[in-house]
Every structure is written in structure tokens, then in C-alpha cells.
Amino acid sequence: MQTSAHKQQQQPEATKIRNLPWVEKYRPQTLDDLISHQDILSTIQKFISEDRLPHLLLYGPPGTGKTSTILACAKQLYKDKEFGSMVLELNASDDRGIDIVRGPILSFASTRTIFKKGFKLVILDEADAMTQDAQNALRRVIEKFTENTRFCLICNYLSKIIPALQSRCTRFRFGPLTPELMVPRLEHVVEEEKVDISEDGMKALITLSSGDMRRALNILQHQHGLWEGDRGDRVHLHRAPTQVRHRQHSRLDVESGFHHGLQEYPFSDQARYIMELKTLKGLALNDILTEIHLFVHRGNLGRSCHCLLTFCLISFRYRLSVGTNEKIQLSSLIAAFQVTRDLIVTEA
16 A cells, blocks of 8 residues: 555646646657657667767757657666766757856766766757857867767757858758648547547647647647637637637638739728738738738749749748838838739730
């Protein structure tokens, strides 16, 4: 029989696990638990089994399993008692200056383990947020302490990692997850958490997540708390206030705005129409650009118009990402519509 003290110890642990966000609660613990990128996993598994793990650079979109993969590797390499002393995990978006490289990283990498065999592991998440000086300092640390320490850099954008660091690491790209891989894992979570979701709702969840497993689990957990006994379907998911709400209900409105922009209306009328659309439907300009991009690719606008609008949409999206004014970019979008309309008339 279990003692009362043992029961009291178990209850907080069970409560802790139950209260975890689903993203952490269902994070894969071993390499076998991971659902995708089997070619990458088999290569890393071979490195580990042969005790010749190189420095790693894992890159790709968010929620595709980069951090989960290296944490599963670390748990396979080190026992629970060793993990704290053998693994240094840092989020480079918080500590991204040269001081973190010269301080904690250098101190951890330079010290040897007396009573433990093998190498240490430094995990630098979001390494693309590190400054140029920090990356330049890191390349020397990697080179100097290779015998004692292995480094794993994780990033979303490979272009933001300096070539000197890229050349010192074995690179693996993690692409967006396919629906075939995501559905079984989501069904497992649905079964464990007793979520009532329809087949239509599951398809909507996959569409909204765009290959991002983290986003899919966050949407599912968020909406599960709002359904209140209802069955989760496409309509429920597309009403999610934290999601891009244009994805079904507002799609027709955005399409209407797109066609309205190609008509012969005064500039001010078109600007007012799009502003009303944004206000009434609660859309950001980024949301509108995403949907218009789909219409441009599906429509028969002609090669010249297609190229012009695609180039303009790319430019607007980039400018918005660096913090430019939405109203100015909205005016540019309307101007692009008018130029496209004139081009259609000329080609006709």
C-alpha cells in the first residue's frame, strides 16, 4: 500500500502534468515519439549510436519539431541526473549579445566533466536572433572546445546565421508537417483530452495550422475551453478570436474587395471600402494580403498582371514586417490595383 506521504507527493505531480499547456504536455520525449522527418532522425540516431555527433544547425518554420528533436536527443544521451550538468539550454532571443557567449557559454564549454564520460551539449534556440558580434565570438568557442562540447543551433531563418557558423555545423532543414503526419498525433491528443471535434473541424484545424504542430495544439486547446459542450466543427474553429478570422467567413468579403479594387472607382472610394472591410471584419492588412495572394494565383489575370500583383504583394508584406504604416501600405495596395486595371484594359 502507498503511504499518505507518497500519495501527497504524487498528487502535486499529477496536478502539474494536468495543468501543463498541451504543447508541453504532449511534447515528444524520445526520438521514436517524433512523427516526422524520419530521414533526419535516422541520421541523427546513427550519429548518436556511433558516438560521433557533430555540431548541428536545425532550421525551418516554427512548430516543425526542431527543439523537440534535440531535446529528445539530449534525453537519450544523458540520464536524468546528468541532464542538468551536461546540457546548457539557452534561448538566444533573450540572451543574444556577445556577453552571453563570453560568459555562460564559454564557462560551460571550457569546463571538463571529471566523473562523467562523453561530451557536453549546448542548445542555442532562436540563434538567428543573435547579434553579428555574438555569432562571430561563438565560432571561435565552437572551434576551440569541440573535443569537450557539441553545439546545436536552432533557427527559423538560415540566412541570418553567418556563413562561418553554418560551415562548422551539419545542417538539417525541418519543413512544415504534412496533414498525414499531423492528423494521427492530433487524434491522440483529442482522445486523451476527450475533445469532441468533427471531421470537418479537424480539417479546419489542419488548414489553420499550416504545418505548425505547436499552433495546431494551441488552437485546439484554446477552442476546447470555448466550446462548452458543443462539438468542435469548422465554424467554431474559424470564429477563433486569436486566429486569422478571414479564413472562411471573411474570405468572400476579401474576394469582393479584390474585385472592387479592379473596377473603375475613384481612389478615395476604394480606400474607404477597404478600410470599412478591415474595421467591420476585424482584419489586419496582412490578413487581406494573404487572401488576395490566393486569388491572384487562382485567377486568370494574364501573365503581366499576375507578375505585377505578386511583386507588389511581396513588397507590401515585407514592409509591414519591418513596421511600416498600414495606411500608407493600404494606399500602395489600391494604387497597385489601379495599375493592374489599366494593364488589363491595355492587354484587352
